[in-house]
Every structure is written in C-alpha cells, then in structure tokens.
Amino acid sequence: MNADQALLAYVSRLGDNALILGQRMVELVAAYPELEEELANANFALDFIGQARMFYTYAGEIEGNGRGEDDFAFLRDENEFRNFLLIEQPNGHFGDSITKLVLFESFYLLQLEALTKCADTRIAEISARAEKEIRYHLRHNTQWFLRLGDGTEESHQRVQGSLDNLWPYTGEMFAADEIDGIFAEFFDGPHLEAIHAQWMTNVELIISQATLDMPEDQWMASGGKQGRHSEHLGFMIAEMQYLQRTHPGATW
Amino acid sequence: MYTQGLDQKGQSDAKGDGLEAAADLAAFQKRVDAEEKIEAKDWMPEAYRRTLIRQISQHAHSEIIGMQPEGNWLTRAPSLKRKAILLAKIQDEAGHGLYLYSAAETLGVSRDEMVGDLLSGKAKYSSIFNYPTVTWADIGAIGWLVDGAAIMNQIPLCRCSYGPYSRAMVRICKEESFHQRQGYDILVELCKGTAEQKAMAQDALNRWWWPSLMMFGPSDKDSKHSAQSMAWKIKRFSNDELRQKFIDVTVPQAEFLGLKVPDDECVLDKKTGHYGHGEIDWQEFIEVIKGNGPCNKQRLAKRRKAHDDGAWVREAAGAYAEKRAAKAA
Numbered sequence: 001m002n003a004d005q006a007l008l009a010y011v012s013r014l015g016d017n018a019l020i021l022g023q024r025m026v027e028l029v030a031a032y033p034e035l036e037e038e039l040a041n042a043n044f045a046l047d048f049i050g051q052a053r054m055f056y057t058y059a060g061e062i063e064g065n066g067r068g069e070d071d072f073a074f075l076r077d078e079n080e081f082r083n084f085l086l087i088e089q090p091n092g093h094f095g096d097s098i099t100k101l102v103l104f105e106s107f108y109l110l111q112l113e114a115l116t117k118c119a120d121t122r123i124a125e126i127s128a129r130a131e132k133e134i135r136y137h138l139r140h141n142t143q144w145f146l147r148l149g150d151g152t153e154e155s156h157q158r159v160q161g162s163l164d165n166l167w168p169y170t171g172e173m174f175a176a177d178e179i180d181g182i183f184a185e186f187f188d189g190p191h192l193e194a195i196h197a198q199w200m201t202n203v204e205l206i207i208s209q210a211t212l213d214m215p216e217d218q219w220m221a222s223g224g225k226q227g228r229h230s231e232h233l234g235f236m237i238a239e240m241q242y243l244q245r246t247h248p249g250a251t252w
Numbered sequence: 253m254y255t256q257g258l259d260q261k262g263q264s265d266a267k268g269d270g271l272e273a274a275a276d277l278a279a280f281q282k283r284v285d286a287e288e289k290i291e292a293k294d295w296m297p298e299a300y301r302r303t304l305i306r307q308i309s310q311h312a313h314s315e316i317i318g319m320q321p322e323g324n325w326l327t328r329a330p331s332l333k334r335k336a337i338l339l340a341k342i343q344d345e346a347g348h349g350l351y352l353y354s355a356a357e358t359l360g361v362s363r364d365e366m367v368g369d370l371l372s373g374k375a376k377y378s379s380i381f382n383y384p385t386v387t388w389a390d391i392g393a394i395g396w397l398v399d400g401a402a403i404m405n406q407i408p409l410c411r412c413s414y415g416p417y418s419r420a421m422v423r424i425c426k427e428e429s430f431h432q433r434q435g436y437d438i439l440v441e442l443c444k445g446t447a448e449q450k451a452m453a454q455d456a457l458n459r460w461w462w463p464s465l466m467m468f469g470p471s472d473k474d475s476k477h478s479a480q481s482m483a484w485k486i487k488r489f490s491n492d493e494l495r496q497k498f499i500d501v502t503v504p505q506a507e508f509l510g511l512k513v514p515d516d517e518c519v520l521d522k523k524t525g526h527y528g529h530g531e532i533d534w535q536e537f538i539e540v541i542k543g544n545g546p547c548n549k550q551r552l553a554k555r556r557k558a559h560d561d562g563a564w565v566r567e568a569a570g571a572y573a574e575k576r577a578a579k580a581a
Contacts, residue, residue: 019332023327026326026327026335026339027327029319029323029326029339029342030319030320030323030342030554030558031554031557031558031561032558032562033558033559033561033562033563033565033566034562034565034566035316035346035349035350035353036350038319038346039343039346039347039350042339042340042342042343042346043343045339046336046339046340046343049332049335049336049339050336052332053332053333053336056332069332070331070332073332074330074331093561094561094562094565095565146572147568147569147572147573148565148568150572150575151567151568151569151570151571151572152564152567152568152571154564154567154568155564155565155567155568155571158564236327239327239328240327240328242328243328243329243330243388244330244331247330247446247448247449250330250445250446250448250449251441251444251445252330252331252334252388252438252441252442252445
C-alpha cells in the first residue's frame with residue numbers, strides 16, 4: 001500500500017465512523033426521553049453526518065474517479081465500510097447510547113486533536129471544525145454518563161451493564177494497522193498508543209466519577225476497520241441505501 | 253409545524269366564570285383593540301387564558317407528533333444532503349415544540365401537565381400527522397403542503413394579541429418558510445426525474461391534498477366559535493378565507509411541477525380570481541380527530557413508549573441533582 005492509498009483509506013474510514021454513528025443516532029429521532037435531549041441528539045447526529053460528507057467528498061477527490069459523497073454512502077457494500085464495531089452496535093436504551101458516545105468520542109476527540117496537526121491540510125481543516133463539535137458533544141454526554149452512573153440504583157446498574165457490554169469493542173480503536181502506520185509516518189498522523197494511554201486516563205476518571213466499576217482487562221473484538229462487521233451493519237446499510245439501490249442513477 | 257381549527261371546541265370556556273369585573277373586561281378589550289400586546293403578568297380574562305393554553309399546547313403537541321411521519325424517512329433519505337436537511341428540519345420542529353410549551357407555561361400551566369394530556373389522549377394535535385408517509389415523495393408533500401398550510405395559519409398568529417405566542421410565531425414562521433421550500437424542492441427534483449419518481453410525486457399529492465385542506469378546520473358555516481377568538485385578536489381570518497388563500501397559492505405551484513391537484517372542481521374562476529374546490533370529506537376529518545385515522549394509535553403509542561422508556565432516565569437525573577445539591581449544602 002502506498003501513501004496515497006493509505007490516505008484514501010484513512011479518510012474514508014473517518015467518513016464511515018461519522019456516517020454509521022450518525023445513522024444510528026438518526027434511528028432515535030422522535031424517541032428520546034426529554035425534548036431537550038431530542039434536540040441534542042438531532043443536533044449531534046447532524047454534526048456527524050456533516051463530518052461524513054466532508055470526509056467522503058475529500059475521499060472522492062483523492063481517488064479521482066468522480067465518486068462523490070453519496071457514492072461512498074449509498075453505493076458501497078457492507079464489507080467496504082471500515083467503521084468501528086463499537087459504532088454499529090444497535091441503540092439499546094438511553095444508557096447504551098450515552099456510554100457508546102462517551103467511549104467513542106473520548107477517542108475521537110483525541111484523534112481529531114492530533115489530526116488538526118497532521119501534514120494533510122484538508123484533513124487538518126475538517127478536523128479543526130469537527131473537534132469543536134465533538135468537544136461539546138463529549139461534555140454533554142459525559143454529564144449524562146455521570147447522572148446515570150451516580151443517579152438511582154437502577155440507572156447505576158443499567159449503565160454499568162452498558163459499559164460492560166460495550167467495553168470489548170473499544171480495543172479496536174487503538175489497534176493500529178498498516179493504514180494507521182503509513183498515515184502516522186507519512187502524514188504526521190496520530191499515534192494510537194499515545195492516544196490509548198490518554199484515553200484510558202480520561203475514561204478511568206469519568207468512570208470513577210460516575211461511581212462505576214472499570215471493566216476488567218479482557219478479550220477485545222476487532223474487524224470493523226478491516227470491513228469484517230457484526231450482523232447489525234448489513235440491516236442498517238440495506239435500509240439506508242434502499243432508495244439509491246431501487247432507482248439506480250436517479251437524482252434526488 | 254401547525255395549528256388547526258383549534259377554536260372549535262371548548263366554547264364554554266369563552267363564557268368565562270362571570271365573576272370578572274366588567275370594567276376589567278372592558279379595559280382588556282380596549283388594549284386588544286388598540287393592538288397592544290398582552291403579556292404574561294397582565295390581567296386577562298380566564299377564558300382568554302384557557303383558550304390560549306389550549307391552542308398553544310395543541311400547537312406544541314403537533315410539532316412533537318409531527319416529527320414522527322418525517323422521522324419515518326430519515327434513515328432512508330436518498331442522499332446525505334437530503335438526510336441532513338430533513339434532520340435539521342425535524343430538529344427545528346422539536347425546537348418549535350420547546351418554545352411553544354414555554355410560551356404556554358407563561359400562562360400558568362406546566363409542561364408536565366401538557367405532556368400528560370397529550371399522552372392520555374385528552375389533548376389533540378393536528379390530525380394531518382395521523383396519515384402515513386409511505387414514500388420519499390411524502391416528505392416533499394409534507395413540506396410543501398402541510399408546512400404551506402401551517403404558514404397560512406401561522407402568519408396571522410405573529411400578530412396575535414398574546415405577546416409570548418406572537419413572538420414565538422415570528423421565529424417559527426421564518427423556519428417554516430424554509431421548510432416549505434425544502435419540501436417543494438424535493439418535489440421539483442422528483443418531477444424532473446424518472447417516470448417512477450414523477451409518479452411518486454403525483455401519488456403523494458393525491459394523498460396529501462385533501463387532508464391539507466382539512467387543516468384549516470371546518471367550513472365557516474359550521475364553525476360558529478371563531479367570533480370570540482377574532483374579537484380577542486387570537487384569530488384574524490376565518491377558516492374558509494385561509495383555505496381559499498392556500499388553494500390559490502398552491503394550485504399554480506402544482507402546475508409548475510406538472511402535477512394535477514386531485515379535484516376536478518379545482519378550476520380558476522376568472523371573475524373572482526379564485527380557484528374552486530370540491531366538497532371536503534368532513535366525515536373523514538371527524539373520524540381522524542376521533543382517533544380513527546390510519547396512524548393515530550401508532551403515533552401516540554410511540555410517544556408514550558418514548559416517555560415511559562425515559563422514566564428511569566428522568567429519575568436518575570433528579571436523584572443526581574439532589575445528591576449534588578446535598579453535597580453543595
């Protein structure tokens with residue numbers, strides 16, 4: 001794999017994480033427990049979809065074959081999506097959503113901070129914008145994580161369950177592959193080991209403030225970054241792509 | 253998104269309790285007649301307060317329930333741009349719900365009470381949202397027709413005598429006008445597209461046209477209760493006047509799209525400059541309001557489930573806040 005191929009793969013992976021998470025959040029519209037949270041969820045989902053559009057547009061330009069954002073979103077198969085397994089997990093209850101967001105955004109914020117300093121100007125620019133959005137999301141979602149962890153006995157139990165269930169999907173975020181390696185080397189990209197250490201410090205603090213127990217060291221799932229997904233992604237993509245697939249070539 | 257013939261029910265409210273001093277009532281009416289805004293802390297007749305609470309809260313509920321038929325296509329929106337626009341629109345609806353609940357709260361009712369009335373089925377919301385969105389073109393039709401009808405109803409509400417409501421409506425109307433354009437734009441694109449896309453657009457117009465006309469409420473001859481709302485300057489035009497205005501504006505837009513309004517009597521009368529319309533099926537309207545529309549049960553069930561599923565979350569937030577307060581004390 002050469003540097004240009006790694007750049008393309010890296011950018012489309014950023015787009016995949018943003019789109020698949022945004023799509024999961026979109027599934028929750030009109031089903032939130034409070035109106036204020038309805039607004040927050042829609043707003044955050046909009047940020048992710050906006051980020052996906054910017055990353056995919058850039059990926060299409062790097063590729064140079066005339067593909068645009070919608071080709072990446074609607075006309076690729078499941079195994080071409082390279083998002084984390086964590087992100088494609090079904091929504092579950094409110095505590096599951098909040099925990100998923102706290103675990104992912106604690107990583108993503110560090111990744112974006114590093115990307116604002118990378119050698120690729122366009123990625124740096126998109127990341128600078130996204131970083132501001134994610135910083136705010138994470139603050140909001142962390143507040144909910146604390147409320148649920150240190151709220152009632154029931155909420156404590158529920159969110160501890162969310163944390164335990166989702167934890168095995170966090171390892172993949174830090175498992176560097178060839179694409180991460182080339183991107184770090186040739187584009188001054190993030191070093192995942194350093195991000196992992198910082199993430200662990202931050203997450204341990206939040207978990208302890210939420211009066212929750214840290215999950216034990218354990219086996220970690222992997223494969224999303226390489227296009228090997230759980231059964232959940234296929235359904236999500238089938239639903240998302242249905243109109244584009246049913247009416248090939250139509251414009252909307 | 254919308255208010256509907258909300259002045260139809262609760263006529264007894266408008267009679268008040270008879271204990272209000274005639275002098276106060278006269279002074280109040282004088283202020284209204286002088287186009288002064290009535291503010292939350294000002295004296296107002298009890299019936300005025302109750303009418304507004306009912307109207308504003310029903311409007312808020314309509315915004316919240318209206319998120320569902322549109323949300324139905326969010327996961328399947330055909331492009332990322334359309335998905336983002338639709339999501340932003342639905343977020344606006346939630347925001348409208350929030351301001352409207354807040355505006356109603358200035359009249360001395362809590363959001364919990366209003367939401368409780370929605371969930372129990374006591375409060376009404378716009379009957380249009382009890383129709384299903386079965387194709388992507390329905391998202392276009394909702395923006396164009398439903399938001400279009402809502403704007404007709406709501407522009408006069410920007411001049412409503414009650415200050416908090418009129419100010420909320422100014423902002424809401426700006427956003428609704430954007431919503432209407434996005435809906436029309438969806439249909440423009442479909443009508444320029446393949447034969448299947450154009451057929452989808454015509455089918456959506458066929459299904460949404462009549463329910464949209466019903467949004468203005470019963471015909472003036474059957475709507476005897478508007479007089480008090482008119483005198484209080486809550487309402488400024490009759491149902492039929494607004495409906496006619498909507499038809500006159502909308503039919504040429506349909507023609508521009510190359511679509512046909514599903515009403516053979518909808519032709520331009522050159523003498524009056526107005527389009528006619530066939531008889532509206534008021535029985536259907538009554539049935540939908542009574543709860544027998546295609547989606548009434550589904551819409552309320554979804555809202556109740558969201559509320560019930562969130563009970564433990566609200567309890568947790570309350571418990572957490574108490575713990576923080578205890579620590580701070």
